Amino acid sequence: MIRTPRASALAATVALLAAAACSDGGDDVPVGGEEAGSGGTFVAAISAQPDQLDPHQTTAYASFQVLENVYDTLVVPNPDDLTFEPSLATDWETSEDGLTWTFTLRDDVTFHDGSELDSADVVYTFRRIIDEELQNAYRFATVEDVRAPDPTTVEFVLSEPTPNLLDHVGSYKGVAILPEGAAEDLDLATEANGTGPFRLEDVGADGITLTAFEDYWGEGPGVDEVEFRFISEPTTALTALQTGEVHWTDNVPAQRVEELQGSGDVTVETVPSVDYWYMAVNFARPPFDRAEVREAIALALDREAIADAAQFGLARVNQTAIPEESFWYHDYAPYERDVDAARDLLAEAGVEDLTMGLMVTDEYPETVEVAQVIAANLEEVGITVDIQTEQFSTWLDRQGAGDFDAFLLGWLGNLDPYGYYHSQHVCEGENNYQGYCDPETDELLERAATEADEDARKELYDEAAERIVDANSYIYLYNPSVVQAWTDEVSGYELRPDRAINLETVTLS
Amino acid sequence: MTRYLLRRVGQSVVVLFGVSVAVFSIIHLVPGDPVRLALGTRFDQRTYDALVARAGLDDPVLVQYVNWLGNALTGDLGVSFRSGRPVTELILERLPATLSLAFGAIVVALLIAVPLGLVSALRPRSAVDYVATFVSQAGISIPDFWLAIVAILVFSLTLGWLPSSGYVGLTEDPVEWARHLVLPAVVVGTVSGAVLTRFVRSSALEALGEDYTRTARAKGLPRRVVIGRHVLRNALVPVVTVTGIQLAYLLSGVVIVEVVFAWQGLGQLALQAVETRDYPLLQGAVLLFAVFFLVVNLVVDLLYAVVDPRISR
Secondary structure (H helix, E strand, O other), X not given: OOHHHHHHHHHHHHHHHHHHHXXXXXXXXXXXXXXXXXXXXXXEEEOOOXXXXXXXXXXXXXXXXXXXXXXXXXXXXXXXXXXXXXXOEEEEEEOOOOOEEEEEEOOOOEOOOOOEOOHHHHHHHHHHHHHOOOOOHHHHOOEEEXXXXXXXXXXXXXXXXXXXXXXXXXXXXXXXXXXXXXXXXXXXXXXXXXXXXXXXXXEOOOEEEEEEOOOOOOOOOOOOEEEEEEOOOHHHHHHHHHOOOOOEEOOOOHHHHHHHHHHOOEEEEEEEOOOEEEEEEOOOOOOOOOHHHXXXXXXXXXXXXXXXXXXXXXXXXXXXOOOOOOOOOOOOOOOOOOHHHHHHHHHHOOOOOEEEEEEEEOOOHHHHHHHHHHHHHHHHOOEEEEEEEEOHHHHHHHHHHOOOOEEEEEEOOOOOHHHHHHHHHOOOOOOOOOOOOOHHHHHHHHHHHHOOOHHHHHHHHHHHHHHHHHHOOOEEEEEOEEEEEEEOOEEOOOOOOOOOOOOOOOEEO | OXXXXXXXXXXXXXXXXXXXXXXXXXXXXXXXXXHHHHHOOOOOXXXXXXXXXXXXOXXXXXXXXXXXXXXXXXXXXXXXXXXXOEHHHHHHXXXXXXXXXXXXXXXXXXXXXXXXXXXXXXXXXXXXXXXXXXXXXXXXXXXXXXXXXXXXXXXXXXXXXXXXXXOOXXXXXXXXXXXHHHHHHHHHHHHHHHHHHHHHHHHHHHHHOOHHHHHHHHOOOOHHHHHHHHHHHHHHHHHHHHHHHHHHHHHOOOHHHHHHOOOOOHHHHHHHHHHOOOHXXXXXXXXXXXXXXXXXXXXXXXXXXXXXXXXXX
16 A cells, blocks of 8 residues: 555656756756846856845855945955946045045946935944944944935044044945845845945845846946855856856865866966965964064064965965055065075074974865975974964954964955054064064054055154064965956956956856 | 555654653763853853753753743753753754755765766776776775865866855855855765775675576667666665765764855854754754655665565565
8 A cells, every 4th residue: 555656756857867867968057047148147166155135244155246236335355456446436535634534426326126326225224233232333433423414425533533434334345335224124145235336136045146237336247147056166167167057166276276277178276365375373472472473483484485485375374464555565575485594593492303283174174285395394394383273263262262372274365554553463463373572563564554545654654563563463375366267159248456356357159 | 565664653752762762861871061061262151041040050950851842842942051052943944055965965976976986897907897896996085075175265266167165045046056056065975986886896896797698688688778777776775775874974063074065054053053052952853864765774674665666575
């Protein structure tokens, strides 16, 4: 009685599987855009699923890959030199005393639901971030008030001059402009109402779909639909790219770049990013409190080998944080590998048989790779490195508790030197886990934070950076590259050093 | 039978309660601060405090547990504090993908194991037997992620027969659903099938040596009937148990294969919950896995009664 239906269900499944395996073998998986004359569907494979889509609450890069195309900010970084240019704001000026910034808004912007953008929306956005103490509230510590004197004007009233306010209101979509009341009207974790080129259509475990917004204020969009798929395994992502199942991916292992560039069936491009990776030692733990010991470590490192281990020749050695492309770059590289000098310094400090725990995390596999090279380098000067690979949660706990000799990590997505240097190196800095404290550096960083003149500000940061490098508060290692690949059908896409994935001008052939 | 069922369900509730206490205690004992993780590398005390309060993590652990239990009893598993979405919604969203893969893989596994195990039991120490033993040994030893990558490279990249990754809903497009399911189901099914083959072979061998088989042969029953009704049926009892365990295991997600095939199943969800210390999500997922095991065990026990009528007496 039971046997028959079970057997037939089984048979049916087998038949279905068999049919599926045999069906339209030669015909590749369709990618959309079949209808003639349409802009088509652009399919992007990103390496993780966004945790949520509230721009003010998420910290996940995957979320921002999507949000970049849905929302806008007052200003945006220019992809070439990463200075800020108009977006929702056409114009801005600073008062004589630097305490009032006035932004003029575009008057032709509509949200995806058809309502028009005005200054009340901007005020609502920044009040939400500040009052609810969301992710980016720290950026607005000097903001006393955000006012809307008329529908196209927004004023920021500051407690002290904040020359990097543009960075704070525009470096990425974490400070995206929402319509007034959005957090109350919508479930922003899965819904959106932005002003960007695409509207959020569907959010699911399998992917996220965006559709073109016809009333977008800028040019484009050039495709009808964008579909994000989440493929974390690089081999799978590249296969999907090569078979044409997806048009674009950033899940490209550095060791395969050369091979893919040579193969000619996909385009692979790289550009140095604004990110940097570094090692820090714990100033609270002797002998790492001694400047000679830290300098010995800095001198022992083979930085080229480290950069190679990290990204197969795509990373660029840098002894400061900021990459060459930036206006804020400062050419300062005092360390050249010198094993003997490093040994002498250690002897001078009376340090023998030093063992250094080096905390790394498999969340960022490159730290594990880099640690091997560092261990080999330091072995040569007589320091034994104990590599401690931790889960990122444990890693962060230990970092927060000061329970480490040394660690490796990176800072991602900074554009302004305040972001690069301030909270990491001022004595009371919230991200100064290494415990570096130098009154002169503090003064330089504090002055730079409020210096309105750009050139004077750069000089202050250059000087601070030199002190930080000399004291080895951070031992800066390299700037990695952004690596992305796409098929021949894609045109109009531009790789950006800040890793923003902007699909506004992309078209498919 | 009804009383038996009721007793089993009652026991299951106690087990679930125990699981929830255990999960709750363990995840709070495991190091790792979920709020610190949610903030990423940049730390800011005010934002941190606000997030702790929003996630309800400033309450004593016992209060958190009682709150959670009260809600769970009404079917509300809480809100994932990473995604800000209800846990139930996140789980339901991924359930179809996991069910498809688990059942697909079990079908493949049985298709491999039953014929292969039976044939090698009927001809022990023959060439067929050696081949079968070798194949199942290989199936157990080959890492599934390797098999998965090879399958993608061969069937998607080189031959272009099947899509490399992703899941399409059965209701959305049945043909695409099946096309996307084939590779992951075959990879997972091969590994499970290899395990099952050995069980089928050894229990069939055992049944072949039993007195009733000899009697059935002696009274002149056709070979087909002897094997079909006497040997296979008795050999199935342990196989049903192992298949059940395999199924429950597959339902709790096959993380690595899911990752390789970008298959958005429960395994990846649970893994993310662990990595981000998303307590509500992790609790919900583990509870669901416990339910899977209980239900599968119950079904297996009921199937025993069907396969072997003596048990239900």
